[in-house]
Every structure is written in structure tokens, then in C-alpha cells.
Amino acid sequence: MHNADKNRLNDEKKYVVIVDRLQKRGVTQLDIAEITLGLQTKYLPFLSIDVCLDHVKRVLMKREVQNAILTGLELDILAEQGKLSEPLSTIILSDYGLYGIDEILALSIVNVYGSIGSTNFGFVDKTKPGIIGRLDDKTDGKKTCNTFLDDIVGAIAAAAASSIAHKYADVDSKPETF
Amino acid sequence: MHNADKNRLNDEKKYVVIVDRLQKRGVTQLDIAEITLGLQTKYLPFLSIDVCLDHVKRVLMKREVQNAILTGLELDILAEQGKLSEPLSTIILSDYGLYGIDEILALSIVNVYGSIGSTNFGFVDKTKPGIIGRLDDKTDGKKTCNTFLDDIVGAIAAAAASSIAHKYADVDSKPETF
């Protein structure tokens, strides 16, 4: 087998691992696609959720995106399990606003789609639509740490929105759903 | 005179040039400080406009910020004057959404204040508060090109908000105005 193909296969395998892990943390690809649709529907009124889902999947197939997700989720879980040393443990468990490394990983995801991804991410990070707001809601009493997860979900949604924007650039009004 | 001091003086001189140029394009430091106040008042309810103005000034004293502003404003003005070649001229005059270099310069401004600046910038870029909305309003029939200016103003406001956040971190409720 050609090595480059083997490698692409690895990306596919990591994709399966990541989708599974996001689901265990309470996030489906559809949850993310809905945020993407909310971001782009203003510019592309005929955009369908299926196209958004397709672009979310494309984003999740990118190697650097996968590595950022695996690293961020691992830190959330290790924080929950009390396996991080201080002062990092307290910083991550409290989702300290000036920690910044959660945003750094998120920006590494959106940067793959150029600078317009950053704007979408910033908006989502402030307005917390859909699943992001639910992840961020700490009132449920559960001992869940989503410090990285909420930024990662926002970044995937923003990256998928940018991927769509790049593909359907200059489309003003299209009669058929795409 | 010590060379390092001479250099700081240069930054001061460039600050004067930049404040003047922003004003000629219709933007005062107070306009920017108001956006900063809007961004941070949620976290720091006693924050005053004077503190915001002070941090806007600090941002405008940074060398890389100054260079980004000088370069962006120059491109807006050259576009207006018809001095850019094609296809760049059309791209900038039409504020083409996928141009991306306006956001690149803006992000270089906010990055100086760490990753939290990017989030503030993205939010401002989407919601267009205050002077940014007025700059973006093309219905006045004037032949003004603000492709770089609106992003630059948003980035300065976001950078000042981040500068304040870093300074007053962990301040929950302070009785006196600061």
C-alpha cells in the first residue's frame, strides 16, 4: 500500500476516535453543524444542514485539527480525574478566563481555514449558541470540566463555516438547496 | 541621547501621526474606548471610560500595532485614490469578504495581548458596535474605502479590552471606580 494512502487511512481512523470521544463528552457532529448553519445562513439562505454536516466532517479529517482536539479533550478529562498538578489543575478546573491555552488550541483549528475563521470563532465564543451554551452551563452540579471542549466545538463550527464560505464564495441567491 | 530612548520617542511621534490620521478617517480615541467599555463592562461593572481611553492609548503606543495601522490605512487611501493595480483595487474597494488580509492585520494587533484578544475581535467584527457600524455603512454615497479601517478599529478596541482584562484579572467587585 502506498504510504501516503496509509497515512490518509490513519486520519480516517483518528476521525472515528474523535467522533466517538466528542459523543462521550456530549457533543454530536449534528450539534456542531447546527452552529455552523446559524453562522452561515445569513450569507447563504439556502444552505442546508447536510452541507454543514459534510463540512464539519471535512474539518474533523484534518490532521492538525485532530491533534488539537485529542490534546484538549485529554486535558479536560485529566483535570476531572485529578491527574493534573497544581497550579494547572485549578486553572483548568475553574475555566480561568486568562488561561488562554484553550483559545490557542481553538485558533489552531480555525487558522487552517484562513483569517476569516477567527472572526467566526470569536463571535461563537462570546455568544455561545446551541450546544456551546449547554456545555458552558455549570449549574447542573455535575463535576464535568469542559474548559477545552467548548472552545474546540466553537472552533470546529467556525472552521466548517469558513470552509463553506470559501467554497460558495460570491453565491448570492441560489434557487436549489446546496 | 540614549538610542533606546530615541526609539521610544519615535513610537511617541508615530502615536501622534496615527491619532491624527484616524481622526481624518472619522475615528477618535474616544470612539474606540466606547467599544472597549462595551466589551468589558459585563466583567468589570465599575470600569470607567477614562480607564478604557488610557488602555486604547497604550495599545496605540505599541510598535507593531502602529505599523499595522499605518499599513492598513495607507491601503484604504490608495484604493480610494485609484492608485492600486488590479485585481487588488477591486478586491479592496468592494471589501470582498474572502480577502482576509484586513483580518490578518487586525489579528496582528490583538495577538500582542494574547489569545483572549482574538475572541473580543471576532465578536466586535460580527456585531459592529458604535463607530464600526457607522464606518461599515455604505449607504451615505461617499466614495470612502474603510476595508482596513473597520477591522483596525475593532482590533484596537479588542486589544485595549484584553489589556484591561489582564490588568484587573480576578477583580470581582470593587467599590471605587477604576
Next chain:
Amino acid sequence: MHNADKNRLNDEKKYVVIVDRLQKRGVTQLDIAEITLGLQTKYLPFLSIDVCLDHVKRVLMKREVQNAILTGLELDILAEQGKLSEPLSTIILSDYGLYGIDEILALSIVNVYGSIGSTNFGFVDKTKPGIIGRLDDKTDGKKTCNTFLDDIVGAIAAAAASSIAHKYADVDSKPETF
């Protein structure tokens, strides 16, 4: 014609414009591919110049890369023609080391290929191999301004090297030329 296709055509047209403009500034795609080969030959000893050329072309087809190149080259030319205002004119004509906006545009090119691009760019920017060293050589008495061009060429070469690294990851020793 489908709008997305029309748009891809635009990227192809811009590709032709950019290759032509780089040539007028003294840089061919082959010059850039040779730097890419120098960067990657250590990891991929059987890498050919043709594969490098192919990846340089792919980089030059990316929209954000094209916009960064068009903007940077325009600023070099306007500086040469004396069309920039002060203090920007002197800063760009003297290739002032702390200007930073040339590197900002270059980094926007390499960032499209993830963080490994930045490392390659930094190395090339310091060591100035091949055409970059010749562009940087100011002793020929010509009134040429290459402040943006040398960084742009380094960034394209570094981005192509990263593109190759991503494609041929994990390839250790391959008997055939690829």
C-alpha cells in the same frame, strides 16, 4: 456555469497574474521549488524538483495566499514608485527590521499549512537560501524594494515544504522518485 466553479476559475486567473508578477520581480516558480527541495531533501532523500514545483503551484492556487502575495508585492512597488506616505515609505524602503508586517503576511501564507510551516519559514528567513539571498542583496545599486518579496518567497517555499511533509508523512525510504 456553477458559481463555485466560476470562483475556482477566478483563483486560476489570479494564479496566472501572480506567476507573471513574481517573474517581473525576478522570481520563478522553479526558484521557489529549489528552496522547498533544500528544506525537505533531508527528510525525503528521493524527493524530486518536479514534486516541489507541483506543491509550489498548489500553494499559489490558494485564495488567502494569493491575496497576501498581491498585497505585499503592491506595497513593494508603491514604495519604489514613491507613492507611499511617510513614515511608511521610509520604513518599507529601508526594510526596517522591526516593521513586522512583511512577516505577518508571510505567516498568513504558511499558517494555511499548520504550525510546521512557521518553523520552515523562520529557518529560511534567517538563512536566506537561493533566490532569497539574491533578493536581499542590496549591493547592486538598483532601486529595487523587496521588503515584502523576500518574505513572501520564503513563505511560499516553506508552505510547499509543509504541504509535501503532510502528504508524504511517515515515508522513510522510498525506492522510486516521487
Next chain:
Amino acid sequence: MHNADKNRLNDEKKYVVIVDRLQKRGVTQLDIAEITLGLQTKYLPFLSIDVCLDHVKRVLMKREVQNAILTGLELDILAEQGKLSEPLSTIILSDYGLYGIDEILALSIVNVYGSIGSTNFGFVDKTKPGIIGRLDDKTDGKKTCNTFLDDIVGAIAAAAASSIAHKYADVDSKPETF
């Protein structure tokens, strides 16, 4: 006590923790300052190691720098201790070249000093001077994981070099040591 002061104190405490942790991983501030000196001595021939040490310390006092270091070192140590899940564990233990998150954290450190920091970091990351080469040397048979550490050390050295460049800009030849 004033809250902003309390906060700065926190940064000082974190500085002590970080210096101690770097030392346990085999890196002193002097090791880093020597790389900084090597980077800047070409431009500032009278630069002393004491000035470099002072700027290394300043870099280590920055909050986002501290958070990047704490996070990277934690991942190295957790990888060594076998506490990371797959596939992340193998990726980090093998210092996989396309992982990219080590460079992402490193770039977040240098970005605080503007774009010129990236160039210095890229050069150091490729040439591996001083302590970086020794960290990267896997032939000693020890089960040490320095995937993040070598990039972090390079980034601190590059950031300190940029901090010096910004301070002593335009200094050509100075008779006294500074």
C-alpha cells in the same frame, strides 16, 4: 491589598514554580539566555549574557507564557508516566513531526513579542543550538519525553531575543556593554 497587585504576585509565584520545574527537566535560565545571546549577538555585538538573562526572566513573568509552559511540561510528564490515552500517548512519546501542538504552544509564547519572534523561533527549532540539541538527543537511553520542552525552550529564547531587539532597536555600535 490591591487586586491587580495580588495578581502580579501570582505571576511572580508562578515564575518561581516554572523556573523550578524547568530546572527539574534539565534547563536553567542561563541555558536559555545563552541561546538568546547566540541569536542577537550578530546584531548587537556588545550584548552581554546578563541582559539576555534579564529578558529571559521578563518573558517568564508573562501570564500567557507561563500558562503555555505549565501546559506543555505537564503533557511531557504525563506522557512519560503513561497517563495519556491513545493515540495521543504514542504521538507525544515519539515526538511525531506532524503533531504540531508543541509548535502551537511555542508560537503562542513568541507571538506576545510580535511577528519577529516567529522567525527566531523557526531558526532555533531547525538548528537546535545549545541545550535544545541536548534535549533532543535521544541516544542516552533515558525514558525522557521532551516533545514540548525543546520547543518551549526555543520559544522562550526567541521571545527574549525579540524583547531585546524591540528595546535596542537602531543601536548600531555602542561602546559600553549593555
